[in-house]
Amino acid sequence: MSVTPAAQPPPQQEPTTLAARFALYQRAGGVITPLLTTLLALFIAGLVVRFTTGASPLDTGRAILDGSGLTWLIPESVMDIRSVAGTYDDWPSEAEARLNAEINLQQTLIFTTTLILTGLAVAFAFRCGLFNIGGQGQFFVGAIVAVAVGAEVSGVGRVLHVPLVLLCAALAGAVWAGIAGILRATVGAHEVITTIMLNWIAYWIGSYLFSLGGPLQSDRSRQVPISNDVQESAKLHVFWGDFQGLHVGFFIAIAALVAFYLILNRTTLGYGVRAVGYNPEAARYGGISVSRNYFLAMAISGLFAGLAGAVDIMGWQYRYGQIDIQQSDIGFAGIAVALLGRNTSIGIFFSALLFGALLTGSNTRNLALPIEPELAGNMTLIVQGLVVLFVAADLVILYLWRFRKRLGLPRREPKAVGS
Amino acid sequence: MTKRFPGVLANDRIDFDLGRGEVHALLGENGAGKSTLMNVLYGLYHPDEGEIRINGKSVSIGSPKEAIEHGIGMVHQHFMLVPVMTVAENIVLASEPRQGGVFLDYGSAMERVRRLSDSFNFAIDPDAKVESITVGQQQRVEILKALYRGADILILDEPTAVLTPQEADELFGILGTLQREGMSIIFITHKLREVLEIAERITVLRRGKKIETVPREGSTQDTLARLMVGREVLLRVDKTAAAPAEPLLTVENLSVVDERGLEAVRGVSFEVRAGEIVGLAGIDGNGQTELIDALTGLMAPEGGLVRVGDRDVTTENAHQHLEHGVGHIPEDRQRRGLVLDFTLAENLALHDYRKSPNSYFGWLRPGRIVSAAKSLLKEFDVRGGGPQTRASSLSGGNQQKVVVAREVSRDPRVLIAAQPTRGLDVGAIEFVHRRLVEERDEGRAVLLISLEIDEILSLADRILVIYEGQIVGEYGPDVTEQALGIAMTGGTREGAAA
Numbered sequence: 001m002s003v004t005p006a007a008q009p010p011p012q013q014e015p016t017t018l019a020a021r022f023a024l025y026q027r028a029g030g031v032i033t034p035l036l037t038t039l040l041a042l043f044i045a046g047l048v049v050r051f052t053t054g055a056s057p058l059d060t061g062r063a064i065l066d067g068s069g070l071t072w073l074i075p076e077s078v079m080d081i082r083s084v085a086g087t088y089d090d091w092p093s094e095a096e097a098r099l100n101a102e103i104n105l106q107q108t109l110i111f112t113t114t115l116i117l118t119g120l121a122v123a124f125a126f127r128c129g130l131f132n133i134g135g136q137g138q139f140f141v142g143a144i145v146a147v148a149v150g151a152e153v154s155g156v157g158r159v160l161h162v163p164l165v166l167l168c169a170a171l172a173g174a175v176w177a178g179i180a181g182i183l184r185a186t187v188g189a190h191e192v193i194t195t196i197m198l199n200w201i202a203y204w205i206g207s208y209l210f211s212l213g214g215p216l217q218s219d220r221s222r223q224v225p226i227s228n229d230v231q232e233s234a235k236l237h238v239f240w241g242d243f244q245g246l247h248v249g250f251f252i253a254i255a256a257l258v259a260f261y262l263i264l265n266r267t268t269l270g271y272g273v274r275a276v277g278y279n280p281e282a283a284r285y286g287g288i289s290v291s292r293n294y295f296l297a298m299a300i301s302g303l304f305a306g307l308a309g310a311v312d313i314m315g316w317q318y319r320y321g322q323i324d325i326q327q328s329d330i331g332f333a334g335i336a337v338a339l340l341g342r343n344t345s346i347g348i349f350f351s352a353l354l355f356g357a358l359l360t361g362s363n364t365r366n367l368a369l370p371i372e373p374e375l376a377g378n379m380t381l382i383v384q385g386l387v388v389l390f391v392a393a394d395l396v397i398l399y400l401w402r403f404r405k406r407l408g409l410p411r412r413e414p415k416a417v418g419s
Numbered sequence: 420m421t422k423r424f425p426g427v428l429a430n431d432r433i434d435f436d437l438g439r440g441e442v443h444a445l446l447g448e449n450g451a452g453k454s455t456l457m458n459v460l461y462g463l464y465h466p467d468e469g470e471i472r473i474n475g476k477s478v479s480i481g482s483p484k485e486a487i488e489h490g491i492g493m494v495h496q497h498f499m500l501v502p503v504m505t506v507a508e509n510i511v512l513a514s515e516p517r518q519g520g521v522f523l524d525y526g527s528a529m530e531r532v533r534r535l536s537d538s539f540n541f542a543i544d545p546d547a548k549v550e551s552i553t554v555g556q557q558q559r560v561e562i563l564k565a566l567y568r569g570a571d572i573l574i575l576d577e578p579t580a581v582l583t584p585q586e587a588d589e590l591f592g593i594l595g596t597l598q599r600e601g602m603s604i605i606f607i608t609h610k611l612r613e614v615l616e617i618a619e620r621i622t623v624l625r626r627g628k629k630i631e632t633v634p635r636e637g638s639t640q641d642t643l644a645r646l647m648v649g650r651e652v653l654l655r656v657d658k659t660a661a662a663p664a665e666p667l668l669t670v671e672n673l674s675v676v677d678e679r680g681l682e683a684v685r686g687v688s689f690e691v692r693a694g695e696i697v698g699l700a701g702i703d704g705n706g707q708t709e710l711i712d713a714l715t716g717l718m719a720p721e722g723g724l725v726r727v728g729d730r731d732v733t734t735e736n737a738h739q740h741l742e743h744g745v746g747h748i749p750e751d752r753q754r755r756g757l758v759l760d761f762t763l764a765e766n767l768a769l770h771d772y773r774k775s776p777n778s779y780f781g782w783l784r785p786g787r788i789v790s791a792a793k794s795l796l797k798e799f800d801v802r803g804g805g806p807q808t809r810a811s812s813l814s815g816g817n818q819q820k821v822v823v824a825r826e827v828s829r830d831p832r833v834l835i836a837a838q839p840t841r842g843l844d845v846g847a848i849e850f851v852h853r854r855l856v857e858e859r860d861e862g863r864a865v866l867l868i869s870l871e872i873d874e875i876l877s878l879a880d881r882i883l884v885i886y887e888g889q890i891v892g893e894y895g896p897d898v899t900e901q902a903l904g905i906a907m908t909g910g911t912r913e914g915a916a917a
Binding site for chain 1: 715717736737738740741742747749754755756757758759760761765768769770772773778781782783785
């Protein structure tokens with residue numbers, strides 16, 4: 001067909017499913033759109049800072065960067081990292097500043113670990129055309145089971161205990177998400193609704209279990225609605241840092257990224273999931289069971305989220321309580337991570353790192369100045385919300401993308417060429 | 420009237436002129452630039468160069484509204500009618516006669532439409548709801564709409580695609596009347612026979628270029644086809660007489676209920692033998708889709724029996740049908756036949772990715788899948804991409820070749836081909852037809868479901884006609900088109916005369 005795109009738009013199939021729409025979106029913008037999305041979100045967050053507090057957005061950004069510990073990665077020979085946010089008053093020597101940055105970077109990576117896993121939980125379902133809003137609930141279930149098995153089972157060696165806790169928590173997450181998968185596959189109940197409901201069920205089950213006198217409440221501090229600590233044998237090895245350092249869960253998350261890629265692209269299971277995600281009707285015609293894949297995709301999603309809960313407990317929290325449940329939103333953050341990461345392994349790694357850095361960098365401890373802590377603490381939420389908003393507006397971006405193409409069409413008036 | 424506008428590539432310096440009272444056919448394969456040219460004329464696209472002149476005057480047409488003002492009316496392939504409104508309401512839409520400037524003067528609208536309809540012998544009741552009249556009548560409503568707005572140049576885009584042979588004949592009659600009244604008509608099509616029947620002059624487009632304008636006299640289907648494709652084309656499918664052997668597909672008293680719970684297939688029985696092509700003719704929406712779905716396991720039948728060879732597959736699912744030797748070229752390759760976001764290699768493995776050598780204990784073997792795809796793409800002459808190309812970037816004809824390649828390469832015993840050439844150009848149609856005959860000669864049982872009578876007549880060794888979910892007739896390959904047309908509209912059904 002000898003038609004230029006300018007003269008006649010190629011017959012573009014309107015994408016029918018979420019996954020197909022994403023595929024198109026991804027192709028349309030490549031790596032540029034997520035970067036733009038990020039910059040735009042940061043820019044708007046900067047405006048919010050400017051207009052609510054009067055503080056300089058640039059100073060705030062530098063303070064967040066400093067607080068995230070990412071500055072530790074800058075070699076000493078390049079610059080004094082105190083110059084990033086002007087923290088010469090806080091640290092008499094650069095060595096001290098670097099020590100502080102090192103600790104902060106460990107916190108950033110701890111968050112990154114969890115965010116990778118909750119991001120994968122959203123992304124895997126997405127690739128099957130499902131929107132898993134239940135990462136939070138699946139995370140709770142994973143954390144609860146991890147606390148239960150980690151604290152209440154004793155007398156087993158670390159070699160057995162660690163895998164046991166991981167396995168139980170992952171399975172719990174899988175079951176929790178699988179419920180939504182089964183409901184979608186059998187009666188067609190939409191997964192967005194069911195996973196949100198399951199979030200609340202997990203929330204209240206957890207609240208009950210850790211409440212005063214509840215089944216999992218601590219034996220020692222009877223006045224605090226919190227669990228026992230997990231056994232030493234259920235703790236993940238900390239390999240970097242002494243004060244709440246980085247644990248090997250980080251490598252579990254990296255392995256999960258690799259597994260995500262392999263499952264999707266190298267296994268028959270992943271083939272089926274992607275086929276259903278792109279075009280359920282063609283998959284059905286091809287002899288692939290759509291309902292089976294809905295269930296499997298949700299269950300595997302839940303596996304990742306359950307693992308996130310376990311790694312959090314075993315890596316640095318060691319206990320879980322009512323207050324943790326009330327304050328946790330790391331499962332929801334996974335939605336933004338997956339959306340910004342375009343549901344790919346590499347993308348999720350980087351967007352998890354971004355959100356991990358934001359979480360740590362805007363922590364009130366790190367961002368005492370120049371803005372007030374309340375706003376600082378909500379910076380991540382603002383950026384997160386904006387990212388979801390932008391990506392959810394993929395249709396708008398798609399439209400703009402096509403509009404750009406249409407603009408390429410010269411709209412000159414027909415001019416006479418003689419006859 | 421002269422129109423001259425050299426475009427970049429979609430239309431490359433095409434000259435086209437239309438005389439008063441003339442029927443001028445625009446002939447070309449898909450993507451030849453016919454629609455682009457007409458869309459320019461109707462103000463939907465803007466020419467990059469060149470000019471349009473009406474009655475010797477140079478005009479600029481910026482929108483369909485301006486086109487209408489210049490007396491150009493267009494009847495699209497897909498009708499733009501409001502089904503729940505009456506014929507008259509549809510026709511006067513957007514230029515309603517008003518009472519006191521506010522209220523629709525329905526009476527005078529009716530009257531005007533009736534007068535217009537009668538003067539051209541349209542035989543349409545202006546008070547009927549659009550949803551309750553036939554497709555052919557709806558088309559006439561579209562034509563009336565254009566006339567009502569004062570069109571004297573009428574563009575018809577593939578007008579016969581949706582019509583039965585009888586309706587097409589009626590349409591030609593109407594066009595003749597309009598022509599005698601001095602209307603100029605541009606008739607876009609890729610069907611050679613129609614062109615020779617109705618057009619006075621024929622302009623052939625190929626790859627955005629005008630090849631030639633020829634008068635009807637002295638043109639034959641063969642000469643036109645050569646102009647269209649640029650090489651000799653075998654219009655007639657070369658095939659020997661069928662040598663049917665044992666029945667491979669047996670259908671007994673099959674009933675299927677559609678999504679709305681209505682009985683779409685009602686007690687259908689037939690068999691397809693090894694080495695024959697059975698054509699199932701019928702107008703769209705007479706139960707073909709449901710029948711296909713039931714035969715391929717995509718929909719569970721309500722009652723009856725389906726056997727492939729000796730095996731009862733009535734209650735088996737799509738996967739099991741595939742395993743037991745049913746190949747299915749689906750009606751809609753983009754919605755069902757292909758995962759457009761998958762690569763060609765992935766699409767070719769759609770049915771067998773779980774099997775060795777495509778996978779090994781649940782692990783895909785991309786190397787094997789790609790190399791298998793490579794040889795299939797070569798064998799079936801798929802152009803426009805390799806194994807790693809996304810299916811969505813291929814043209815319709817090449818997409819269909821991928822589907823055919825996949826279905827045929829699985830060595831099915833029964834091959835169900837639903838509308839296998841829909842939307843394809845002459846070259847691709849030739850390929851698919853030849854391949855279907857080859858598969859027949861390999862000893863497969865081929866069931867061809869098509870809305871195109873020509874296709875059925877040129878391929879089938881035996882013809883069944885489906886009407887309202889029932890088989891209403893069985894014919895040999897030498898049945899006339901007229902007889903089929905009558906059967907397709909229910910004319911032979913028992914009790915139809917009563």
